[in-house]
Amino acid sequence: MRKLFISLLFFSIVFSSAVVGQITEDTNFSIYYSSPRKYTIADIQVTGIRYLDKTVLVQLSGLSVGQVIEVPGEGITNAIKKLWEQGLFSDVKVTASKVDGNNIWLEIYLQERPRLSDVNFYGISKSEQDDITEKVLLLKGSQITDNQVNNAERTIKNIFLAKGFLNTEVNIVQRDDTTQNNSVILDIQVDKKEKVKVNDVTIHGNEAIKDKVLERSMKKTNARELKNFFRTKKFLEEEYQKDKINLVDKYNEKGYRDAMIVKDSLYQVEVGKKNKPRVNVELWVDEGDKYYFGDIKWVGNTVYPSEYLSSYLGIEGGDVFNQSILEKRLFDNDEGLNNLYLDKGYLFFDLQPIEVNVENDTINYEMRIREGQQATIDKVLISGNTKRIR
Numbered sequence: 001m002r003k004l005f006i007s008l009l010f011f012s013i014v015f016s017s018a019v020v021g022q023i024t025e026d027t028n029f030s031i032y033y034s035s036p037r038k039y040t041i042a043d044i045q046v047t048g049i050r051y052l053d054k055t056v057l058v059q060l061s062g063l064s065v066g067q068v069i070e071v072p073g074e075g076i077t078n079a080i081k082k083l084w085e086q087g088l089f090s091d092v093k094v095t096a097s098k099v100d101g102n103n104i105w106l107e108i109y110l111q112e113r114p115r116l117s118d119v120n121f122y123g124i125s126k127s128e129q130d131d132i133t134e135k136v137l138l139l140k141g142s143q144i145t146d147n148q149v150n151n152a153e154r155t156i157k158n159i160f161l162a163k164g165f166l167n168t169e170v171n172i173v174q175r176d177d178t179t180q181n182n183s184v185i186l187d188i189q190v191d192k193k194e195k196v197k198v199n200d201v202t203i204h205g206n207e208a209i210k211d212k213v214l215e216r217s218m219k220k221t222n223a224r225e226l227k228n229f230f231r232t233k234k235f236l237e238e239e240y241q242k243d244k245i246n247l248v249d250k251y252n253e254k255g256y257r258d259a260m261i262v263k264d265s266l267y268q269v270e271v272g273k274k275n276k277p278r279v280n281v282e283l284w285v286d287e288g289d290k291y292y293f294g295d296i297k298w299v300g301n302t303v304y305p306s307e308y309l310s311s312y313l314g315i316e317g318g319d320v321f322n323q324s325i326l327e328k329r330l331f332d333n334d335e336g337l338n339n340l341y342l343d344k345g346y347l348f349f350d351l352q353p354i355e356v357n358v359e360n361d362t363i364n365y366e367m368r369i370r371e372g373q374q375a376t377i378d379k380v381l382i383s384g385n386t387k388r389i390r
Contacts, residue, residue, distance in 0.1 A: 036070045036071060036072050036073050037070070037071060038068055038069070038070050038071075038102070039068070039069060039070075039071050039099070039102055039103065039104035040066065040067070040068050040102055040103050040104070041063060041064065041065050041066065041067045041068075041069060041103075041104060041105075041106060042065065042098075042100075042103040042104060042105050043065060043105045043106070044058050044061075044063055044064075044065060044105075044106045044107075044108065045097070045105075045106070045107045045108070046058060046107075046108045046110065047107060047108070047109050047110075048091075048109045048110045048111055048112070049110050049112055050112065050182075051112065051115075052088070052110075052112065057083070057108065057110065058108070060082055060083060060086060061079040061080075061082055061083055061108060062075075062078055062079050062082055063075065063076075063079050063106065063108075069104075071096070071104065076094050076106075079094060079108075080092050080093075080094060083108070083110065087113075087145045087146075087147060088110075088112065088113055088143060088145070089110045089111055089112060089113060090111045090112070090113050090114075091109070091110070091111035092108075092109070092110055092111075093108075093109040094106060094107070094108055094109075095107045095109065112143065112182065113143045113144060113145060114143070114144055114174075114176075114182050114183055114184040115141055115142060115143055115144065115182065115183050115184070116138060116139065116140050116141065116142055116143075116144050116183070116184060116185075116186065117140060117141075117177040117179075117180050117183040117184065117185055118140065118177070118185045118186075119133075119138050119140075119185070119186045119188065120185065120186070120187045120188065121188050121190065122187065122188065122189045122190065123189055123190040123191055123192070124190045124192070128190075131159060132155075132156055132159060132188075135155055135159060136151075136152045136155050136156065138152060138186065144174065144184055144186070149172050149174070149186075152172060152188070153170045153172055156168070156170045156188070156190060157170055160190075160192050161237055162236065162237055162238055163195070163236070164195040164196060164197075164234040164235055164236050165192040165193060165194075165195055165196070166193075166196040166235065166268065166277070166279065167193040167194070167196065167268075167277065168190065168191065168192050168193060169190075169191040169193070170188065170189070170190055170191075171188075171189040171191075172186055172187070172188050172189075173186070173187045173189070174186060175187065193277075194276070194277055195234050196234070196235050196268065196277050196278060196279050197233060197234050197235060197276075197278055197279070198221055198222055198233050198234075198235050198278065198279055198281065199269055199271055199278030199279060199280050200278075200280045200281070201215055201218065201221060201222070201280075201281045201282075201283070202280070202281070202282045202283070203215070203247075203282075203283045203284075203285060204282065204283065204284045204285070205262075205284050205285045205286060205287065206285050206287065207287065208251075208254065208256065208287050208290065209250065209251065209254060209287075213250065214247055214250060217243075217246045217247050217249070217250040218243035218244075218246055218247055219243060219246065220233055220236065220239035220240070220242070220243055221233060221235065221239060221240050221243040221281060235266075235279045235281075240281070244261055244264065244283070247261065247283070247285075248260065248261065249324070251285075251287060251288075252322065252323055252324065253322055253324065253325075254290070254320065254322075255290040255291050255292065255320040255321045255322065256287050256288050256289070256290055256291070257288070257291055257321060257323060258286075258288030258289065259285060259286065259287050259288050260285070260286050260288070261283055261284065261285055262284050262285065262286050263283075263284040264281070264282065264283045264284070265281075265282040266279055266280070266281055266282075267279070267280055268280075289361055290320070290321075290361060291320075291321035291358075291361050291362070291363055292317075292318055292319065292320055292321055292361055292362050292363070293315055293316070293317055293318065293319045293320075293321055293362075293363060293365070294317050294359065294362035294363055294364040294365070295317055295364045295365070296310060296313070296315065296317070296364075296365045296366075296367060297356075297364075297365070297366050297367065298310070298366075298367045298369065299366055299367065299368050299369065300368055300369040300370055300371065301369045301371070302371060303341065303344065303346070303371055304340060309337065309340075309367070312337055312340065313329050313330070313337055314329060315329065317362075321363055326353065330351060330353060330367075331351075337351070338351060341371065344374065345374045345375045345376065346371055346372055346373075346374055346375070347372070347375045348370075348372030348373065348375075349369070349370070349371055349372055350369070350370040350372070351367060351368070351369050351370075352367075352368045353365055353366075353367055353368075354366045354367075354368055
């Protein structure tokens with residue numbers, strides 16, 4: 001039988017999900033959409049590709065030799081959809097190279113997306129290019145997809161955002177490489193703009209702690225004041241996140257252990273005659289209640305009496321609650337209570353401070369101690385000494 005060509009289901013390259021079906025032939029054999037017919041797939045060939053595995057591509061299509069499909073029908077429609085979803089091709093077609101009775105021979109034509117031959121950077125330094133190359137991973141010889149280009153643009157902006165360039169513009173242009181078939185060159189133009197400094201910091205909802213105290217706790221995100229004009233801080237996202245933690249820590253130091261930032265907002269403004277870009281920071285806090293230390297009981301201690309441990313700890317009932325001070329006085333390498341035991345050879349000493357209950361604004365603790373056995377020196381071995389000292 002002379003060759004029958006069936007052009008089935010073209011997908012729009014502009015990411016439309018619409019499917020167009022068209023069937024042509026050069027024999028008297030006809031296929032009509034109004035009366036589909038079932039065929040058994042006798043063979044499947046993949047053409048048009050250079051790098052990808054043909055067997056894997058057939059598996060991805062969902063078609064297989066021996067499968068019964070309707071032509072026209074959903075079997076081939078779904079096969080083309082699945083291949084398009086891989087994001088690897090700029091053209092997908094399924095044709096019938098032969099029809100014999102109820103058997104059909106299919107050919108899957110795939111046009112691979114172009115591969116990257118080179119990348120050029122404009123507007124940035126060599127060290128900045130190296131930083132981008134390390135994080136973006138645009139590998140020469142790899143296929144270029146729209147998702148890769150979008151991710152590259154987003155990643156480059158984030159790299160400069162972390163350095164204080166909030167308004168960075170990135171333009172990535174693909175152009176054909178005339179020296180290589182089906183290859184493209186990426187030209188990446190980066191305009192960092194100016195670094196953006198902090199103009200003002202506004203805190204809402206604080207009553208227990210003054211604005212100035214909270215602003216000073218934010219060591220890298222400072223308001224722009226006349227007296228500090230030449231020390232205006234650049235806005236850095238990473239430092240800003242740390243400063244929000246510092247602000248909450250300041251509340252914790254004052255006994256407000258439930259304090260939190262419930263909302264924050266950043267917006268840009270233009271300042272001065274030259275309309276310099278600046279960023280305003282607004283924070284909304286929920287202070288919560290102020291807490292105090294209550295009773296502190298010791299459990300499991302035999303080496304030192306409870307009164308001595310309480311005296312060494314230096315925290316009494318009624319003191320303002322401060323979690324960081326408690327942990328420092330218990331576990332600090334130089335001054336912590338744990339050194340009392342370690343210095344006596346109790347190397348397996350363990351202490352767990354447990355909140356046993358909270359009564360109104362008072363937190364009661366139970367210090368649970370496991371002293372373990374006291375370690376002693378068994379032997380002292382010296383190796384490497386070859387000279388005799390008289």
